[in-house]
Amino acid sequence: MKKIVKTSKKPSRIEQKKQVVLGSLKSLGEQIYSQLSERQWPSVRMPSRSINNIRYDQKTRQYILGEQSVKRSARNIRHVRPLTQLVWTGSFVDELSREGKTSTLRDVFYSAQAYEMSFADQAESDDIITDLETIIGHSREDFNVFPEERSAIFGDLTIQYTVRGYEGKELNLASHPDGMMIGPALTNAEFAECKADKIIAIEKGGLFTRFIEERVHEKYKAILIHTAGQAPRATRSLIRRLNQELKLPCYIFCDADPWGMHIANVIISGSANAAHLRDLNTPDAKWCGVWASDIVDYKLPSDPLTDLDIKRLYELDKDPRYAGQLWKKEIQAFLKIKRKAEQEAFSRYGLAFIVDKYLPAKLKEMS
């Protein structure tokens, strides 16, 4: 049993991060305010997110932004509107964070209309949120803007809420057999107590439920996470925290195709779209399957790869995030057998096979 010791004097990590984000928002306001007070055209500078300024950093094992930066100045007629939107968004999320409320991207889009500066469309408002992330250096979840998509978690981890109205309340994440949604409250929760010693991330909902039914969390002392396809940022950030704060190793299971492979890779190495953000990836997480070689070794029922699948494999082969030996080997294996398989394919050997035979074999091989 692992009890996380907290000293009451020192603010929690969640609280610290919140203060950092609020501070960054405030200093953005102060910068613009002082420019205006000095009769200067207000402007902000931020790293460029253009494709030629994104590079792969070997040290952090993720995509990061290069040296190029862009300036958004109110003096430029084409910039004055986006700059206004940026400052508005800043003041909007500042208020959200201080009141402990959350919002969605869609909410932000509609809320702007109350200030007679509506966004042309959702894409424009999403862009401004991304600008704000770039300037503040934190993911939108850190300033309380959450996406619609949700994934789930299940396991013997006790969390302590920090959200308004629930402060200090604790909850064991094994208390509901469907798992718990990874929403704003859970994302902002502190870890109180953890009996698990590993994380198993699963792409498919069906298999996640199977793992709970087969009591994988007890048999393997694991926290189970359902990524629901490509893992949302909040989920990726949670996996990282479990890995960094609680030192839990992470094992990822996805479908045996280029798309499943990439779900695992983004958890490990991050995405190019989030190159302006840190602390979203878990470089030490392990991709455990299903591999192309597993299709052969376990004689799994499979389907032929489509042209699109093959094209994607060639793209991934050139991607710096796929430089590792395992990735290279499995890409070649896919291209050789030209077959793909779903995680559920193990059901051919009975419902318990994946938990009783395949999982222990993989965990042993990877740790």
Next chain:
Amino acid sequence: MALQEVFQEISAADFFYRNRDIAGFTNPTRAIYSTIRELVENSLDACETRQIPPDIYLRISHESGPTDGPGVYRIHIEDNGIGIPHDIIPSAFGQVLFGSKYKLRQTRGTFGLGGKMAILYGQITTHGFATIMSSTGPTKIHHYDLTIDIQKNKPVVLKHKTYSNENRWHGAAIEFSTEADYTRAMSKILDYLMETAIVAPYATITYVDPRGRLYRFDRGTTQMPKPPEETLPHPYGVDVETLKRLIDLTQERTLVGFMRTHFHRVGRTIATSFLEQVGLPARKNPKKLAPDEIVRLVNAMKSYKFLAPDASCLSPLGEELLEAGIKKELSPEFIAVYQRKPSAYSGFPFIVEVGVAYGGQIETGGGIKLFRFANKIPLLFDEASDVSWKVVNTEVDWRHYKVTPDMPIAVFVHICSTKVPYKTVGKEFIADRPDVEREVLNALREVARRLSLFLSKKIHIAHDKHRLDVFQKYLPKIASFSTKLARKAKQPDVSPLLRSVLKYEEDSEDEQEA
């Protein structure tokens, strides 16, 4: 028995009666338009001859028959022109081809034909008579009721009365009935009057239509163009028939004298050298020329290098009056007018005057609106066959002058000449003679250049206004949101920044006024 062809002489009135199409009286719609046009033009000519600012009163009233097709209408027109001497009123209105327009000078009509055609058409369609009242200004006003004897080409006076003229009125009033399809002709008649008001800005035209509606086109100026001077014919434009008539008329006993007296810009030296080249003796009596010698003379006149005709016989409107006309009828935002120097085609002098206007009552959409005028007459039909249409639509690259099809732009082309090169007898469109085409193109390029300056300024100002609007909308918002975000109490003042945008705009406005 051998068949014998019967030759029969017909009178000029008979000829025009049988061929009324050529004078523009094809059908009841066209006829009423031509009637109005001819009468208004005669009235304008009668005033301009002595630089009297014209006051024209026109009334059309419905008499009988349908109003949605050909019916009978009564026409009444009055002017304050020079009037017609009472002894020639019967022939002036009751005899086709009698008129004052045989000499060469720029007038609206050519033969003095149109007004009589209008009366003739009224007579043959309604069997009525025409009433003419006129005075040249002394103590009497003469009243004639008359018809035309078509076969004899003679006026028949039904009644002649005189009234005392205490107010020393001068002018003419004409009234008669005619068949017309007014409803279908209405829009063309109104266009005609409006365009006449543009090209004769010194005239006041009052019109009461068959439904009693009053249209009034007030004069915008009392300044009048210089009246055209009569000139002798230029040798280039003379044909065998004209030459024969001149020979009949002449008092001169020698060919040299004949050439000097009857032709424009021909002096002793030129006459002598010309006759030498033709091979006719200078001292020969012109009345003794043999028919083949007359033909030789006419042919030689076309090839010999005579001095170009001078333009004193032309009466252009002038830039100032053209501008005044456009301004008063369309009140545009911008006008540019330009008059070319006199030029000549086939020995006939001509002057091209053009204008371009933007905005005001000019309609948007449908491209550039073209107004065509010849000798101060608006041309309303067959636009696409006209030389000006060709130049405006196919030769001027309007995009080069920043013009886009959605702009409210009108182009005005006035061609004046002793002989306007109409393509057909209908006199509605002008032939694309290369000399005329070149003059129109050069003139239009000049006004288009000025238009493009105006448009760039306008685009510039619109751009600045847009800039200011954008900054005015967003800068205060930036100030308010950043104040909130920085948790400050007092909002920073953005007016200095806005003023710097404003200053930019004021600068460009000053530029425009200068």
